[in-house]
Amino acid sequence: MAFFKITLLRSAIGLPRKSSGVLQALGLRKRMRTVYHPVSPQVAGQIMRVKELVDVSEVEEPLSKPEMRQLRKPDPGFYIESAISR
Amino acid sequence: MLSRTIKRSALEGRWLSAPSSVLPPVFLFPQRARLFNSTSSIVDENTVPEPLKRSGISTSDAKNTVPHTQKDGATSASSSPPLPTPTSHNPSVPTTPIADSVRELLPLLSAQTSHYATVHIHARPYLITAGDTLRLPFLMKGVQPGDVLRLNRATNIGSRDYTLQGAPYIDERLFECRARVVGTESEPLRIKEKTKRRQRRVKTVKSKHRFTILKISDLNVKTVEEIEG
Numbered sequence: 001m002a003f004f005k006i007t008l009l010r011s012a013i014g015l016p017r018k019s020s021g022v023l024q025a026l027g028l029r030k031r032m033r034t035v036y037h038p039v040s041p042q043v044a045g046q047i048m049r050v051k052e053l054v055d056v057s058e059v060e061e062p063l064s065k066p067e068m069r070q071l072r073k074p075d076p077g078f079y080i081e082s083a084i085s086r
Numbered sequence: 087m088l089s090r091t092i093k094r095s096a097l098e099g100r101w102l103s104a105p106s107s108v109l110p111p112v113f114l115f116p117q118r119a120r121l122f123n124s125t126s127s128i129v130d131e132n133t134v135p136e137p138l139k140r141s142g143i144s145t146s147d148a149k150n151t152v153p154h155t156q157k158d159g160a161t162s163a164s165s166s167p168p169l170p171t172p173t174s175h176n177p178s179v180p181t182t183p184i185a186d187s188v189r190e191l192l193p194l195l196s197a198q199t200s201h202y203a204t205v206h207i208h209a210r211p212y213l214i215t216a217g218d219t220l221r222l223p224f225l226m227k228g229v230q231p232g233d234v235l236r237l238n239r240a241t242n243i244g245s246r247d248y249t250l251q252g253a254p255y256i257d258e259r260l261f262e263c264r265a266r267v268v269g270t271e272s273e274p275l276r277i278k279e280k281t282k283r284r285q286r287r288v289k290t291v292k293s294k295h296r297f298t299i300l301k302i303s304d305l306n307v308k309t310v311e312e313i314e315g
Contacts, residue, residue, distance in 0.1 A: 074209030077239035079176055081264065084232035 002039040003062050006047060007032065007055045015053075022049045036062030176238070180257055189310055191248070192260065196307040198245035203305055205263060206239040206255070214263075216305040221271060226298040229267050235300065237263040243307060250307075259313050265300040272296045 008028040012020040026046055027035045037043045039058065047056055063071070184192075195201075202215045212220055229235065238258040243250045250256060273295050280289040 075206070075239055077205065077207045077209070078235045078237045078265070080229065080233050081236040082234045084230060086230060 001060075003036045003059050004039055004043055004047065005034060005036055005057045005059045005062075007034045008053060009055050010053045012050070012053060019050055019053070022046050023053070026050070028054070034068060176236070176258075180259065182257075184257065184260075184310065184313065188250070188257075188260070192250070192307065192310055195243070195245055195248040195250055196309050198247060201243055201245050201261075201305055201307055203240045203243045203261065203263060205237045206241060207237065211241065214302045214305065216302055218302045219268070220265065220300040220302060222298045222300060224298070225270060225296045226267070229298065231267050231269045233267045234303070235265045235267065237265055259308070261305070261307050263305045264303045266303050268299040268301045270296050271299055 006026060006028065008023065008031050011031050012023055023029075026037065026043075027033075036059070047054065200215065202213060204211045204213050206212075207222065208224075210223075214220060240256045240258075240261060240263065241252050241254060243256060243261055250260070275292055275294045278291045278293070280291055281287075
């Protein structure tokens, strides 16, 4: 099952009420929020309404919030080679 | 007659004393100074590191982060808490063959002793050489004094004449960098007074951060035979 990965890049401040309403319906409350919705004509139409504000890509599986956070995390850059007995 | 001899002797005296007194000492000569900078450095072709990737902006970035997801997927799937505690084994060893340019120039770098490197710990760079004491700006979790850490993310390694630059990181098989956890250090207690307007209450906030001390025990560049043998 395919999902739309939608990220809000620009806020809807100064736009008609309808645009912010569409963002609310999509679950986008603040910038850089990413939501996943199943691919359907309804969601596609919603995206079309706010296409100037969001970044859309199609993915296979939705990621949870901790998983997305894990992806942003940089590499620790070390590992314990030999630990003393604790 | 007498005055002439005095004059001559004075002149000769100046001649004799001039080279030692007028000229600066030998170590200040420009030729000597130039020796330190005259050697040219060789840098690999792929020196320019990729710009820092911004996640979630475009679809190409999603493609770039795919190997990252695969690597982290194993840890997140096996253990529900997503805390990436330092593991006791090497989490990822690349298996791709070494590039020809690296293969060619690595002996030159490894032949010169006393290397430096820029290692990244939690994506922050630290310029180190062997024997350095490194005070991290944070308290490292999950380690105790006496542990030996293997630092495996470096953006460049260099000696006096050569520099190996990674894109963005150097292949971790090419070098060996170990650090021993020496202990922790703490800053003096800081007390900050918090006040609000029209209220007499003064709240004091104390902070006393603790930092992990590492000692770089060894940093050496491997040779091609060691890597493949």
